Amino acid sequence: MAKYRHEAAEHRRILFGRGSGMDPTWRNFRQFLADMGPAPDADHLVTRVTPGDLTYAPGKCAWIHRDRQPALTQAANEPVPAKTFGLWASVGGQPVEYASLAKRLGVPFEAMAVALRSGQSPEELVQQAHVAESLVSGSAADASWLPPERERREAFLTAYRMWHMQVHPRYAAAATPAFLYLYSALPGMKKTRDALISLGLWNPPTEQGRQARSVHDLWRRYCDSMLRVEGARAEFSIYKQYSLTDELDELWARVHQAEERFRAGPRS
DSSP: OGGGHHHHHHHHHHHHHSGGGBOGGGGSHHHHHHHHOOOSSTTEEEEEOSTTOOOBOTTSEEEEEGGGOTTHHHHHTSOOOTTSTTOEEEETTEEEEHHHHHHHHTSOHHHHHHHHHTTOOHHHHHHHHHHHHHHHHTTTTTOTTSOSSHHHHHHHHHHHHHHHTTSOGGGTTTOOHHHHHHHHHHHHHHHHHHHHHHTTOSSOSSHHHHHHHHTOHHHHHHHHHHHHHHHHHTTOGGGTTSOTTTSHHHHHHHHHHHHHHHHHOSOO
8 A cells, every 4th residue: 555655644634633523434544545546646635525514424525636625724623513423512503522511511521421311412511511600600719618628629619510510400500519518518517426426425414525525536527517517508598597516417408308409400
């Protein structure tokens, strides 16, 4: 195949530059050459000739002299439409690669794939992401309840974006970062409380017991969580009525029920 160096170079240009928009049979150079035939000379390039179709495939391309295709360079840089081999989606009427869409949403590709498989469209995910970002940049921008460490803070906000994609659009504005913090922090508080109860340190009747509790790591952890939860629930008047020491189970039941409703949507 040494005499087909130009054809091989064109094949590599399409394969590596436009691989997702290339007919699978053309990934084999021999098949590509059999369908296209030899180029008249090195000034002829593989050019798509079907209007509106950006796929490189048999019957859709021809050898065209470079002087007759002034828009070839621009066309080569155009994104492949959504229908081409399932690697592209349409957002706002424009084709967007799924990997780029995940980055735009601020979530891992796998999380986006789960949302898409659940029936949400790329357009809906983008709209939902706009709501999530407005909530992140609003109430959560400098929230005292967020973890102080940058890595943990970013991890929480990424988890929030992933969770928010599962929320029914009707509840998108109510599903704030503070709510998710409550939902994720309350089970840990309950577990810490139960551990303190088992040690007899939850509500010790003696001064000695209270002193022992005050220096215990579990109590310090509970108090730290309580301060953050107090800050997060300040956004919700309906949750302020619950005591974080005496009514923790009731508060958790209320938050858990709301989270399920956020994802399930309104009852018909």
